[in-house]
Amino acid sequence: MFQFVPTALQRLGHASVAAVQAIGYGGALLAESLSFAISGYRRGQPLRAHAIFEQMRQVGVDALPIVGALSFTVGLMLGIQFMAALGEFGAQSQVVMAVAKSVTREFGVLITGILVAGRSGSAFAARIGSMKVSQEIDALGVIGIDPVRYLAAPTLIAMLLMMPVLTVFANALAILGAALYCSPSLDISVAAYLLQTLQQITVGDIGQGLSKSLVFAVLITIIGVGTGFGVSGGAEGVGRATTRAVVMSISAIIVADMIFSYFLNR
Amino acid sequence: MSAPPPIIEVHQLQAWYGARQVLKDIDFQVQRGEIRVIMGGSGSGKSTLLRHLIGLQRPPAGSVRVLGIDLARASVGELLGLRKKMGVSFQGGALITSMTVGDNVALPLRELTRLDENTIRIMSRLKLEVVNLGGFQDLMPAQLSGGMVKRAALARAIVMDPELLFFDEPSAGLDPVVSAELDELILKLRSALRMTIVVVTHELESALKIADTISVLDQGQILVTDSVLGVQQCADQRVQDLFHRRPRSIEMDVDAYMKRLTDERA
Numbered sequence: 001m002f003q004f005v006p007t008a009l010q011r012l013g014h015a016s017v018a019a020v021q022a023i024g025y026g027g028a029l030l031a032e033s034l035s036f037a038i039s040g041y042r043r044g045q046p047l048r049a050h051a052i053f054e055q056m057r058q059v060g061v062d063a064l065p066i067v068g069a070l071s072f073t074v075g076l077m078l079g080i081q082f083m084a085a086l087g088e089f090g091a092q093s094q095v096v097m098a099v100a101k102s103v104t105r106e107f108g109v110l111i112t113g114i115l116v117a118g119r120s121g122s123a124f125a126a127r128i129g130s131m132k133v134s135q136e137i138d139a140l141g142v143i144g145i146d147p148v149r150y151l152a153a154p155t156l157i158a159m160l161l162m163m164p165v166l167t168v169f170a171n172a173l174a175i176l177g178a179a180l181y182c183s184p185s186l187d188i189s190v191a192a193y194l195l196q197t198l199q200q201i202t203v204g205d206i207g208q209g210l211s212k213s214l215v216f217a218v219l220i221t222i223i224g225v226g227t228g229f230g231v232s233g234g235a236e237g238v239g240r241a242t243t244r245a246v247v248m249s250i251s252a253i254i255v256a257d258m259i260f261s262y263f264l265n266r
Numbered sequence: 267m268s269a270p271p272p273i274i275e276v277h278q279l280q281a282w283y284g285a286r287q288v289l290k291d292i293d294f295q296v297q298r299g300e301i302r303v304i305m306g307g308s309g310s311g312k313s314t315l316l317r318h319l320i321g322l323q324r325p326p327a328g329s330v331r332v333l334g335i336d337l338a339r340a341s342v343g344e345l346l347g348l349r350k351k352m353g354v355s356f357q358g359g360a361l362i363t364s365m366t367v368g369d370n371v372a373l374p375l376r377e378l379t380r381l382d383e384n385t386i387r388i389m390s391r392l393k394l395e396v397v398n399l400g401g402f403q404d405l406m407p408a409q410l411s412g413g414m415v416k417r418a419a420l421a422r423a424i425v426m427d428p429e430l431l432f433f434d435e436p437s438a439g440l441d442p443v444v445s446a447e448l449d450e451l452i453l454k455l456r457s458a459l460r461m462t463i464v465v466v467t468h469e470l471e472s473a474l475k476i477a478d479t480i481s482v483l484d485q486g487q488i489l490v491t492d493s494v495l496g497v498q499q500c501a502d503q504r505v506q507d508l509f510h511r512r513p514r515s516i517e518m519d520v521d522a523y524m525k526r527l528t529d530e531r532a
Contacts, residue, residue: 044346044378131362139360142320143374143422144349150377 026222029229033153036146040153045146051154052161059120059155060162064169066119071111071170075177078102083182092186099178100197104205108171110257113216116163117249121224124155125245128228129238137229152225156218163217164210171209208264215260216253223249271334273298273430273462274319279328281314281486288314290486292328298429301456301463303473306483307508313357313434315483316466320354320432321345333430350378352430353423357438359415361407361422367394368403371422378426393421396458397451413444417451424455431455433465437472449475470509482508 040046082095128151131137140147179193186193227245231237276294280287288311296302306312317323318330321337330337335348361370372390375381381389394400397417407415416436423431433452437445449472455461467473473480474494481491482505490500498509506512 043342134363135356135358135360136362138322139354139356139362141322142349142352142354143377144346145373145377 022226025230026226029148029152029226030156030218030222032148033156036149036153037157040149045149047149047153047157051150052157055155055158056162058123059116059158060166063116063119063166067112067115067166067170068173070115071108071174072177074107074111075099075103075174075179076181078107078174079178079181082178083185095178095182095186096193096196097200099175099182100201101205103174103178104171104201105208106257106261108174109167109209109212109216110253111174112163112166112170112213113220113253113257114250116159116166116216117220117224117253118246120159121220121249122242122246124221124224125228125231126238126242127151128225129231129241130235132229132231133234133238147229152221152229155225156221159217159221160214163213167209167213168206171206208260212257212260215256219252219256220249223252270298272296273333274464275329275331276315276319277329277331279315279318279325279330281311281318281323282326288486289318292486292488294481294488294491296462296464298462299456299460300478301452301465301476303477303480304464304466304483305468305470305473305480305508307468309485310483311486312466312468312483316432316434316464319464320352321348346378350374350426351428352432353426353428354432355416355419355423355434355436357434359407359419361415361418363407365407366403367399367405367407367410367418370407370418371403371425373422374426390421390425393425394418396424396455397421398447413440413448416440416448420448420451424459424461427459429462431461431463433463435467436465437467437469445469445472446475448472452476470511484508 036045037047078099079095082098083092086092086094086098128137131151137147137151140150175194175197179190179197183190183193188196224245227241227248231241233240272295274294274296276292279289279292279294281289292315294315304312304315314323318325318337319332321330321332324338333348333351335344337345337348340348361367362373365373368387368390371393372386375386375389379386391400391403394403397420399414399417399421402410402414402418407418410418420433423433436448436452440448452463452465453476456463465473465476477494479491479493480497482489482497482500484504489502489505490497492500497505500506
């Protein structure tokens with residue numbers, strides 16, 4: 001009668017073991033990538049600057065238009081909401097402060113993270129997954145090229161360099177978007193709005209966003225690359241891994257963001 | 267005078283996929299300079315044996331020594347040194363699809379040596395000439411025919427002038443003329459470059475043409491290892507089945523059959 005209890009427990013057990021395994025695997029992948037970046041050259045497994053630059057272009061430069069457009073839109077949206085909400089009790093002059101803090105601490109980096117996870121996290125998983133399926137990863141291994149050094153490490157370094165850059169860019173465009181909407185109602189020029197913003201944000205605000213961007217860079221890379229290396233089962237497996245990488249990295253980003261916000265604002 | 271030590275030494279090797287044993291206590295030696303063909307039908311475990319010989323899988327029991335190095339106990343540095351001395355041509359080619367044929371062939375030189383770019387270009391084109399692909403270096407792998415992919419993969423496998431070459435299914439999926447050309451190429455490589463070559467195949471004709479010695483693998487066991495003539499005269503029923511293309515005579519175990527049909531947890 002209670003046969004479903006052991007099967008449900010079994011499933012929970014399997015899921016827990018799988019989760020711990022995935023976290024352990026991700027940690028090992030991160031440690032190995034960093035160790036190749038630091039000491040790969042001495043061990044005859046150097047990181048190629050060319051590969052890092054190529055990845056930086058793909059994850060960073062190519063993402064500028066979409067990151068810019070969406071942060072600008074989010075900035076406009078925040079301006080509209082804050083004007084309405086703060087206007088209700090006559091605190092419209094606080095809009096500059098509210099937008100500046102919320103964008104630099106939260107929205108800039110979160111929008112960037114979600115976009116990069118969707119664009120590049122899926123691309124990492126698909127690229128490495130299809131290489132796994134066609135035995136290219138095996139081929140690299142037997143040639144003597146460590147796949148982690150060749151594929152994961154340059155991606156991680158490129159992400160760690162480009163995520164903060166994208167975040168700063170997103171912050172700027174979001175604040176510009178808010179400035180364009182709010183300055184007429186506040187009776188100040190756009191330039192004056194931007195000047196006020198610069199006066200009111202602190203290094204701490206920017207630092208919060210940037211430190212998060214580094215954490216997001218690690219999460220997106222490790223989840224994307226890790227699911228790619230874990231692919232089995234042909235083209236269908238690659239498709240599944242791609243979806244999984246995007247869903248998991250966006251979830252991880254949002255949870256990590258919440259945890260960070262909690263500890264940084266106590 | 268004692269015989270020189272074998273270049274490959276496999277001792278009591280076992281391999282499992284889950285609960286199914288695919289290699290059963292394999293003992294296997296290859297002498298320097300010979301062309302050894304590993305023959306067997308599909309599911310005989312020959313691909314698994316190859317994966318162990320090239321160090322892609324760790325043996326749960328038994329040992330594999332290649333060029334005097336125990337693969338399971340070797341340090342990372344020793345393994346890297348060994349990989350430089352062996353080449354592998356995979357069944358599907360496993361060329362990196364995002365690189366041109368020329369870059370694929372040059373990849374081991376670029377990543378594992380400190381030669382200058384001119385030398386690398388000349389050496390990789392030289393190897394493309396050896397496999398009759400001169401002038402094709404700027405094509406992408408997707409633009410090549412099946413036979414050309416195999417030859418390009420072979421060029422990549424021999425670009426470091428390895429002592430030991432592994433070739434997985436040279437004639438699978440190719441027409442008879444192209445596969446005969448590949449057989450010629452293998453013989454040419456041995457005489458010109460003095461390589462020891464291990465070929466895994468299920469093609470009887472090409473096995474008889476290129477082999478010095480043949481190992482016949484069936485259901486995870488080596489039935490016989492001998493010269494071509496010796497294997498042809500081998501009295502074992504399963505070896506004769508393979509050589510005369512007869513369907514396998516399947517022995518029926520009634521109890522096991524009933525158990526497979528009725529067991530709930532099979």
